Amino acid sequence: MRVGRRLSGRADQKLRRIQAVTDAALSSLELDDLLGQLLARTRELLSADTAAIMLVDPVGGDLVATAASGLEEEVRQGLRIPIGEGFTGRIAAQAAPVTLDRVSPDTVVSPILIDKHLSSIIGVPMLAGGKVIGVLHVGSVANRRFTEDDIELLQLVADRASLATQARLSQLDRAATLALQRSLLPARPPAIAGLDVAARYLPGAQVGVGGDWYDLFQLPSGYLGLAIGDVAGNGLRAAVVMGRIRSALRAYAMESDDPADVLTRLDRKIQLFEPQAMATAVYAVLHPDRSTLTVSVAGHLPPILIDADGTVRLLDAPTDLPLGAYRNAGRNNSTVEFAPEAGLLLYTDGLVERRDRLLTDGIDKLLAEITIGPAERLCARVTTALLRDQAGSDDVAILAVRRTGR
Amino acid sequence: LALSVTRQEAAIVELSVSTERQGDMARIVVSGDVDMLSGRQLAAEIDNAISGSPSAAVVDLSAAGFLDSSGVAVLINGRRQAEEAGVRFRVVGASGIVLQVLTLTGVWEFLNGEAGQ
Numbered sequence: 001m002r003v004g005r006r007l008s009g010r011a012d013q014k015l016r017r018i019q020a021v022t023d024a025a026l027s028s029l030e031l032d033d034l035l036g037q038l039l040a041r042t043r044e045l046l047s048a049d050t051a052a053i054m055l056v057d058p059v060g061g062d063l064v065a066t067a068a069s070g071l072e073e074e075v076r077q078g079l080r081i082p083i084g085e086g087f088t089g090r091i092a093a094q095a096a097p098v099t100l101d102r103v104s105p106d107t108v109v110s111p112i113l114i115d116k117h118l119s120s121i122i123g124v125p126m127l128a129g130g131k132v133i134g135v136l137h138v139g140s141v142a143n144r145r146f147t148e149d150d151i152e153l154l155q156l157v158a159d160r161a162s163l164a165t166q167a168r169l170s171q172l173d174r175a176a177t178l179a180l181q182r183s184l185l186p187a188r189p190p191a192i193a194g195l196d197v198a199a200r201y202l203p204g205a206q207v208g209v210g211g212d213w214y215d216l217f218q219l220p221s222g223y224l225g226l227a228i229g230d231v232a233g234n235g236l237r238a239a240v241v242m243g244r245i246r247s248a249l250r251a252y253a254m255e256s257d258d259p260a261d262v263l264t265r266l267d268r269k270i271q272l273f274e275p276q277a278m279a280t281a282v283y284a285v286l287h288p289d290r291s292t293l294t295v296s297v298a299g300h301l302p303p304i305l306i307d308a309d310g311t312v313r314l315l316d317a318p319t320d321l322p323l324g325a326y327r328n329a330g331r332n333n334s335t336v337e338f339a340p341e342a343g344l345l346l347y348t349d350g351l352v353e354r355r356d357r358l359l360t361d362g363i364d365k366l367l368a369e370i371t372i373g374p375a376e377r378l379c380a381r382v383t384t385a386l387l388r389d390q391a392g393s394d395d396v397a398i399l400a401v402r403r404t405g406r
Numbered sequence: 407l408a409l410s411v412t413r414q415e416a417a418i419v420e421l422s423v424s425t426e427r428q429g430d431m432a433r434i435v436v437s438g439d440v441d442m443l444s445g446r447q448l449a450a451e452i453d454n455a456i457s458g459s460p461s462a463a464v465v466d467l468s469a470a471g472f473l474d475s476s477g478v479a480v481l482i483n484g485r486r487q488a489e490e491a492g493v494r495f496r497v498v499g500a501s502g503i504v505l506q507v508l509t510l511t512g513v514w515e516f517l518n519g520e521a522g523q
Contacts, residue, residue: 232479276483278478319511322482325513358506360506
């Protein structure tokens with residue numbers, strides 16, 4: 001009986017501890033407050049003197065002090081610890097709990113832990129999708145042995161903190177990516193005399209915002225630049241690289257009216273400054289008299305031409321290698337006539353690519369939907385027809401241009 | 407308990423990648439769909455194969471059912487990485503949707519072209 005009561009007392013206590021950190025009321029808090037609350041409760045439950053969370057900085061790869069209770073200096077001073085070094089660095093490197101019974105400059109990197117005269121510290125990794133995203137640790141001034149139950153509780157807190165952090169970060173990431181895309185891709189392209197222009201950018205259902213872009217600009221030489229492209233990858237990273245590639249293309253476009261030359265320079269820039277990036281693109285220039293188009297294709301699906309007589313066809317141009325694929329890849333231009341009422345449709349693979357059908361079937365379906373007419377109507381028509389059955393899983397960019405003037 | 411982990415991994419066809427060592431050559435056999443999410447797995451396998459310093463790394467796509475532009479990027483990065491490591495690199499066996507993607511993006515000859523290996 002006595003034993004039973006003791007056990008149930010312990011189980012009770014355990015449950016109370018678990019409830020304290022999994023309390024649904026915490027969910028309504030902002031991330032900083034939630035982490036602060038979790039740390040304060042953890043400190044109290046474990047009768048510890050300090051509790052802190054360090055998160056992995058995705059850019060630098062260091063652990064950065066993010067939230068603390070009793071160790072606020074670490075956060076204020078922006079303490080950074082390389083993964084693998086010291087106590088917290090070791091936890092992150094091994095993705096396993098570490099207990100220290102002696103805190104000294106030999107065992108920890110943070111001078112603040114030493115200044116606090118901590119004797120015992122224990123830390124656990126924060127995991128998300130099998131990856132270490134941070135470390136949670138608690139410390140005690142009095143010398144003590146942390147138990148298995150303590151480790152278990154800490155791991156529970158770490159899981160709770162990981163979930164909240166991940167959710168918040170991906171939310172921030174999504175918001176930032178969308179804001180970036182919006183700032184780079186005006187919903188309404190600029191009005192250009194003699195041309196009817198429409199464009200779309202649609203985030204993918206599965207991947208959200210990605211690295212697709214379109215662009216249209218008037219050059220001082222009288223040429224008009226038209227571009228579409230797709231940076232491999234998704235999320236903030238792809239959108240940031242897309243932003244850089246897009247502005248670099250504009251810069252080179254100002255220096256040369258030769259699309260293959262512009263893409264060659266752009267490719268060289270990507271090779272040097274974005275060695276991990278790959279992008280497909282089409283860059284076309286409409287000559288000052290608007291009667292001729294010169295096009296260069298870098299690994300991108302073929303542009304569609306609508307002749308003045310209504311004939312719809314794929315541009316018969318060589319597809320050169322994508323940007324960032326290979327140093328000194330050869331690039332070609334193709335020149336076609338662009339009569340009044342003729343049109344050009346540039347699009348990214350998200351419009352036509354589906355898992356369950358051949359890419360050429362998707363392109364055929366697109367070709368079948370195209371008729372001569374206002375650019376805005378064409379955009380609406382093809383997006384409805386090709387994305388109706390299922391929201392595209394990939395993002396989609398479309399740029400439609402029709403020559404109106406003579 | 408309020409602690410629940412929801413995983414959003416719906417509608418994704420599994421990718422399985424394995425490497426067979428054939429003498430001096432590493433053959434990376436891909437089966438399933440290569441897309442944005444699974445592409446990393448293939449990238450890691452290629453990376454791993456190249457770091458074993460074979461004379462050649464061959465990516466066999468005979469059993470791959472789908473490949474998107476991020477998959478193309480993975481293959482191109484693999485070729486670049488192999489070149490830097492002095493390893494010959496070749497993609498073989500693409501057909502159907504996969505071959506179309508590689509052909510339409512103009513990279514098939516580039517990835518498959520190093521014949522005579």
